[in-house]
C-alpha cells in the first residue's frame with residue numbers, strides 16, 4: 001500500500017488530495033491545527049487508512065508531531081506540504097505579513113528539512129524506494145504582487161528553496177525527488193468568499209492535477225493550461241512595466 005503524509009489536510013487542497021489518495025487505496029498521515037477536522041477524516045475512512053497529528057508548523061514542536069506521524073506512517077512515498085496562508089494585504093497589516101512568512105517559509109523549511117533528515121537515516125529508502133517531497137506553492141510566486149506582498153514573495157521563496165534542495169539532494173545522492181506544484185485560483189477557504197476570481201477551479205479538479213503530479217514525481221506542475229499560458233506571459237513583462245500594471249489586483 002502506498003503511503004503519503006500531507007501537512008495542511010484539514011481543508012482545501014490538502015484535504016481534497018488526501019481524499020483522492022485514500023480513494024485510490026493509499027494510506028495517509030494528515031496534520032493541521034483543527035483537530036476536529038482531522039478526527040472527522042479518520043472517522044470517515046478508519047484508522048487503518050488515516051493517521052493524524054495536530055500540528056502548528058509555526059512552532060518548533062511541529063517536528064515532534066511529524067516524528068509521531070512517521071511512527072505510524074513510516075517511510076512514506078510522498079510528503080506533501082499543503083499548508084499555507086495569505087491574503088491581499090495592501091495596507092501592510094504587519095502581523096499578517098509576518099504570519100504569512102512564518103507559515104509559508106519557516107514552516108515549510110522546518111517540515112521539509114526535518115523530513116529529508118528522516119529519509120537520510122531511514123534504511124528503507126533506497127534507489128528503489130525514493131521519497132517524493134512536494135510543496136504547493138502558487139503561480140503568485142512568479143512575480144511580486146503589490147496587493148499581496150508577503151504571499152507572492154513567500155511563494156517565490158518556496159519555489160527557489162525547492163530548486164536549491166533538488167540540487168543538494170543530487171549532490172548528496174539522496175533517494176528523494178522534489179516537486180513544486182503551482183496552482184492558480186482554486187475555490188478553498190484561503191480565498192475571500194466575497195470576491196470574484198477569474199479562472200477559478202474546484203478543489204477536486206485541482207486535486208486530480210496534484211495527485212497526477214505526485215505519482216509522476218513532476219518537478220514543476222502548473223495547472224491548468226490557461227495558467228501555464230498566463231505565467232509564460234507574465235515572465236516576459238519587464239520590471240518597469242510590471243510596476244505600472246496597477247490594475248493587477250488579485
Ligand SMILES: NC(=O)c1ccc[n+]([C@@H]2O[C@H](COP(=O)([O-])OP(=O)(O)OC[C@H]3O[C@@H](n4cnc5c(N)ncnc54)[C@H](OP(=O)(O)O)[C@@H]3O)[C@@H](O)[C@H]2O)c1
Pocket residue numbers: 007008009010011012013014031032033034035055056057058082083084085086103136137138139182183184185186187188189190191
Ligand atoms: N486556493 C487557491 O486559490 C490557491 C492557489 C495557489 C496556491 N494555493 C496554496 O495551496 C495551499 C493550500 O491552500 P488551500 O487553498 O487548500 O487553503 P486552505 O483551505 O485554507 O488550506 C490551508 C491549510 O493549511 C493549514 N495551515 C494553515 N496554517 C497552519 C499552521 N500554522 N500549521 C499547520 N497547518 C496550517 C490549514 O489547517 P489548519 O487551519 O487546521 O491548521 C489548512 O489545512 C497553500 O499553500 C496556498 O497558498 C492555493
